[in-house]
Amino acid sequence: MLTREQNDTLTQTGPGTPMGELFRRYWIPALLAVELPEPDCPPVRVKLMSERLIAFRDTQGRLGLIDEFCAHRGVSLWFGRNEDSGLRCPYHGWKYDVTGQCVEVPSEPVESGFCSKIKLKGYKLIERGGVLWAYLGPPETEPPPPEYEFATVRDSQRYVSKRIQDCNYLQAMEGGIDSSHVSFLHRYTMSSDPLFKGAAGNQYNLADAQPRFEVVQSDGGLLIGARRNAGDGNYYWRVTQWLLPFFTMIPPRGNHSVHGHFWVPIDDESCWTWSYDYHPARDLTQSEVAAMKDGQGVHVRYIPGTFRPVQNKDNDYLMDRRAQKEGRTFSGIEGFAMQDASVQESMGPIQDRTRENLVSTDNGIIMARHRLMKAAKALEEKGALPPGREPAHQRVRSASVILPPNRPFAEAAQESLRAIPGTAPASV
Numbered sequence: 028m029l030t031r032e033q034n035d036t037l038t039q040t041g042p043g044t045p046m047g048e049l050f051r052r053y054w055i056p057a058l059l060a061v062e063l064p065e066p067d068c069p070p071v072r073v074k075l076m077s078e079r080l081i082a083f084r085d086t087q088g089r090l091g092l093i094d095e096f097c098a099h100r101g102v103s104l105w106f107g108r109n110e111d112s113g114l115r116c117p118y119h120g121w122k123y124d125v126t127g128q129c130v131e132v133p134s135e136p137v138e139s140g141f142c143s144k145i146k147l148k149g150y151k152l153i154e155r156g157g158v159l160w161a162y163l164g165p166p167e168t169e170p171p172p173p174e175y176e177f178a179t180v181r182d183s184q185r186y187v188s189k190r191i192q193d194c195n196y197l198q199a200m201e202g203g204i205d206s207s208h209v210s211f212l213h214r215y216t217m218s219s220d221p222l223f224k225g226a227a228g229n230q231y232n233l234a235d236a237q238p239r240f241e242v243v244q245s246d247g248g249l250l251i252g253a254r255r256n257a258g259d260g261n262y263y264w265r266v267t268q269w270l271l272p273f274f275t276m277i278p279p280r281g282n283h284s285v286h287g288h289f290w291v292p293i294d295d296e297s298c299w300t301w302s303y304d305y306h307p308a309r310d311l312t313q314s315e316v317a318a319m320k321d322g323q324g325v326h327v328r329y330i331p332g333t334f335r336p337v338q339n340k341d342n343d344y345l346m347d348r349r350a351q352k353e354g355r356t357f358s359g360i361e362g363f364a365m366q367d368a369s370v371q372e373s374m375g376p377i378q379d380r381t382r383e384n385l386v387s388t389d390n391g392i393i394m395a396r397h398r399l400m401k402a403a404k405a406l407e408e409k410g411a412l413p414p415g416r417e418p419a420h421q422r423v424r425s426a427s428v429i430l431p432p433n434r435p436f437a438e439a440a441q442e443s444l445r446a447i448p449g450t451a452p453a454s455v
């Protein structure tokens with residue numbers, strides 16, 4: 028349970044809030060690279076942590092992420108013309124470059140130098156691993172480019188998608204940390220989804236609904252170990268990596284691709300759920316990619332032309348009570364991603380954590396909240412830069428392993444939790 032103040036601190040990410048400042052010390056996913064495919068393509072609206080921005084790729088291919096609104100009289104630059112190395116407001120023709128610097132005010136004499144005094148806020152946007160990453164913090168504390176393994180493998184080894192979720196990022200992310208729900212919410216889907224089924228580990232998941240959780244601090248966040256019986260006195264461990272500020276890596280299953288999520292605040296009542304699949308040692312197969320595009324696994328089907336899922340709160344996520352009763356789905360909702368989103372959005376735009384009752388399987392969530400609050404406080408009070416920014420913190424993997432009893436999982440699985448390029452993941 029949290030106090031109201033703690034809940035506010037953790038869930039508010041606008042400019043100037045403690046959590047907002049913390050998140051503004053990381054590269055965060057802003058767009059899929061395909062959303063800005065070529066020079067002078069249409070600009071795209073981007074809202075991140077309550078800031079309304081516009082992203083564009085100029086004539087030279089440079090990326091810009093600037094204030095959405097024209098400095099003259101506030102027109103949205105989404106209506107602008109992307110031409111000749113800048114974005115031009117359609118109202119009176121003021122033009123901005125990728126840094127937000129105004130480079131032309133047609134009504135004023137060039138000699139006046141007026142436009143040089145006008146600058147919109149501008150942030151860096153870089154491309155890596157099929158994703159455009161934004162840095163919204165002070166330039167002097169910009170971290171090295173992201174080194175998460177999925178972003179460093181070949182394009183053919185990876186598939187990335189994103190969807191809008193109608194709730195605060197934290198309750199969504201807490202779903203990514205809490206793997207105890209898998210034995211319930213995803214119970215029947217595990218055996219039917221092409222990107223999950225068939226793994227030996229699935230049986231241990233289904234057979235033991237009382238996992239023991241052990242949570243250990245890592246350099247960049249937490250290792251969340253869920254221990255289930257695996258027969259012969261051994262244990263099946265699923266080890267999730269949580270990295271600050273909002274990255275969860277799900278433990279793999281069999282030879283399936285590995286997946287994970289970023290939970291990026293759009294504002295305090297909605298977030299982008301980013302979902303990736305990759306295999307560190309092989310290309311994804313055609314049928315895997317086809318299944319991902321079809322919304323299987325951790326991905327979704329979209330309302331055409333949007334990133335809004337076909338199943339959403341306006342249609343009760345296409346709840347199927349018969350499928351629920353007949354045991355084809357546990358909750359009546361189809362698919363992992365919307366099973367998660369439906370329960371998370373059902374908590375309301377911002378979960379009231381003053382009324383929750385946590386149990387031992389929520390230890391990962393408790394520690395993640397604690398670590399976020401601690402990092403935000405250290406930044407606010409001492410200017411201390413938070414964990415999870417360094418490449419070494421990011422070159423890690425989740426794992427699923429069978430271990431003998433009486434061995435601490437973090438030590439026994441140590442090698443499996445490092446991202447060693449080209450090697451297969453430790454997976455059961």
Ligand code: FES
Pocket residue numbers: 097098099100101102116117118119120121
């Ligand atoms: S409002 Fe943009 S140029 Fe006038």
Ligand SMILES: [Fe+2]
Pocket residue numbers: 202208209212213363367
């Ligand atoms: Fe889930």
